[in-house]
Amino acid sequence: MLSAERNQYLCGTDAGTPMGGLLRRFWAPILLSSELPAPDCPPVRVPLMGETLVAFRDTDGRLGLIDEFCAHRGVSLWFGRNEECGIRCPYHGWKYDVTGQCVDLPSEDDSTGTRSRIKLKSYPCIEKAGVIWAYLGPPGQRPPEPALEWTEVSPDQLFVSKRLQECNYLQALEGGIDSSHVSWLHGNAFKEDPLFTGSRGNQYNEEDRMPIFEIEPFDGGLLIGARRNGAEGHYYWRITPWIMPWYTIIPPRAGHPLGGHAWVPIDDHHCWAWSINYHPNRDLTEAEREAMQGGKGIHVTYVPGTFIPAANARNDYLIDREAQASGRLANGVEGIAMQDASLQESMGPIQDRTKENLCLTDAGIVATRRELMRAAQANLDGKPVKGLAAGDQHVRSAAVELPHDTNFVEGARHGLFAELGTEPLTV
Ligand code: FES
Ligand SMILES: [Fe+2]
Known part of the structure; x- marks a missing residue:
């Protein structure tokens, strides 16, 4: 038997919870490689430990795992087009690379500096054993690759x-x-x-x-x-x-x-x-x-x-x-x-x-x-x-x-x- 508090401690995995913090220290299997079969293929939603993310494989084959929602007005980038090394929001065309950096903001002149300031949350990914893995923990504490x-x-x-x-x-x-x-x-x-x-x-x-x-x-x-x-x-x-x-x-x-x-x-x-x-x-x-x-x-x-x-x-x-x-x-x-x-x-x-x-x-x-x-x-x-x-x-x-x-x-x-x-x- 567990107290309600201990049960919650073990089961809660959102960011900021004790268990969520622990689990984020490990590489997490997130997708089968076959779910992102080729460069510029459609993006895939990745809900993970209470976070809403979207994964894509860019033109150069690099994997991105970024916040699902566009920094402009919150459209899901799952609707986005994966093109020329980035995913483009279909609402007003803001475009993000695999690091979450906004690389194109067609609705405003670049001289305003808005584009370079816009960066979505992003997490590193690797691919091993036909599986795509992500690391959601502190950047300085990334563990060795999975070796099961x-x-x-x-x-x-x-x-x-x-x-x-x-x-x-x-x-x-x-x-x-x-x-x-x-x-x-x-x-x-x-x-x-x-x-x-x-x-x-x-x-x-x-x-x-x-x-x-x-x-x-x-x-x-x-x-x-x-x-x-x-x-x-x-x-x-x-x-x-x-x-x-x-x-x-x-x-x-x-x-x-x-x-x-x-x-x-x-x-x-x-x-x-x-x-x-x-x-x-x-x-x-x-x-x-x-x-x-x-x-x-x-x-x-x-x-x-x-x-x-x-x-x-x-x-x-x-x-x-x-x-x-x-x-x-x-x-x-x-x-x-x-x-x-x-x-x-x-x-x-x-x-x-x-x-x-x-x-x-x-x-x-x-x-x-x-x-x-x-x-x-x-x-x-x-x-x-x-x-x-x-x-x-x-x-x-x-x-x-x-x-x-x-x-x-x-x-x-x-x-x-x-x-x-x-x-x-x-x-
Ligand atoms: S909501 Fe994405 S570009 Fe406007
Ligand atoms: Fe069983």
């Missing part, structure tokens, strides 16, 4: 999707580190989902619904170990790294690709759920890529032309009560991603955590909240913030059977902190 393992592999080894989730980022993130719900909510995936089937771990997941959690810190966040009964004398460990401030890496199943998420606030009531699959040492197969594109595993299908899932709150997530009654689907919703999202959205835009009753399997959630609050406070106090140094994101998930007396981090260290390109540690 999935950002370092070749495009052939990687699949990235995103979807709108209609709730606060924290309750989505909390689903990502809650290994205990998998046995209940996603039970059908063990048998049906082509990106899940064939793992010995599935059986352990199904048979032991009372996982024991152990949590250990590492430089980039927390290693959240969920222990279930495994083969004779062994425990089956699923180890999920939570990487500051919003990343998770999902433990693998058999030889399937690894999964991962980023939960990035749009505003306090919405977030982008980024879903990633990658394999550290082989290309994805055509069948895997097809399954991901078809909404299997942690991906979804969409309302055409949007990133809104086809199953969403407006259509009750296409709930199938018969499939629920038969026991095939725990909540009647198809697909791992929407099974999660439907329930997380059902908690309301911001879960009222003053009413929750946490139990032992919520240990990872408690530890993550504590780390986030500690880091937000450290940032406010001008102290070092965890997860920002080069190398802090060098970690991978693991699924492993270990003898009863083996510490999970020691037993899996070679898999958790493996070199790029090596075989995952998986069961």
Whole structure:
């Protein structure tokens, strides 16, 4: 349970809030590169942590992320034309470059000096792993580029999707580190989902619904170990790294690709759920890529032309009560991603955590909240913030059977902190 104040502290991400300040210290994934496919292509709205921004790729291929609204009289530059190294407001023709500088102000003679004084808010962007990232923090504190393992592999080894989730980022993130719900909510995936089937771990997941959690810190966040009964004398460990401030890496199943998420606030009531699959040492197969594109595993299908899932709150997530009654689907919703999202959205835009009753399997959630609050406070106090140094994101998930007396981090260290390109540690 959290007090209302603490809940607000964790969930509020606007500029000027403690958590908003912390999250702005990190590069944020904002768009798929394919959303800005070519120089001078149409701009894209980017609502992010309560700010309203617009992104564009200029004639020279440079990326701009600037205030959505024209400095003249507030027209949305989403209506603007992206032309000759700048975006031109269609109302009176003021034009801005990728730094937000007004470079043309046709309604007034340049000698007045107005044009050179006009500069919109702008943020730096980079492109890596088919994703455009932005940095919204203090200019002097820009961290090293993202170095999560999935950002370092070749495009052939990687699949990235995103979807709108209609709730606060924290309750989505909390689903990502809650290994205990998998046995209940996603039970059908063990048998049906082509990106899940064939793992010995599935059986352990199904048979032991009372996982024991152990949590250990590492430089980039927390290693959240969920222990279930495994083969004779062994425990089956699923180890999920939570990487500051919003990343998770999902433990693998058999030889399937690894999964991962980023939960990035749009505003306090919405977030982008980024879903990633990658394999550290082989290309994805055509069948895997097809399954991901078809909404299997942690991906979804969409309302055409949007990133809104086809199953969403407006259509009750296409709930199938018969499939629920038969026991095939725990909540009647198809697909791992929407099974999660439907329930997380059902908690309301911001879960009222003053009413929750946490139990032992919520240990990872408690530890993550504590780390986030500690880091937000450290940032406010001008102290070092965890997860920002080069190398802090060098970690991978693991699924492993270990003898009863083996510490999970020691037993899996070679898999958790493996070199790029090596075989995952998986069961
Ligand atoms: S509102 Fe944009 S140029 Fe006038
Ligand atoms: Fe889930």
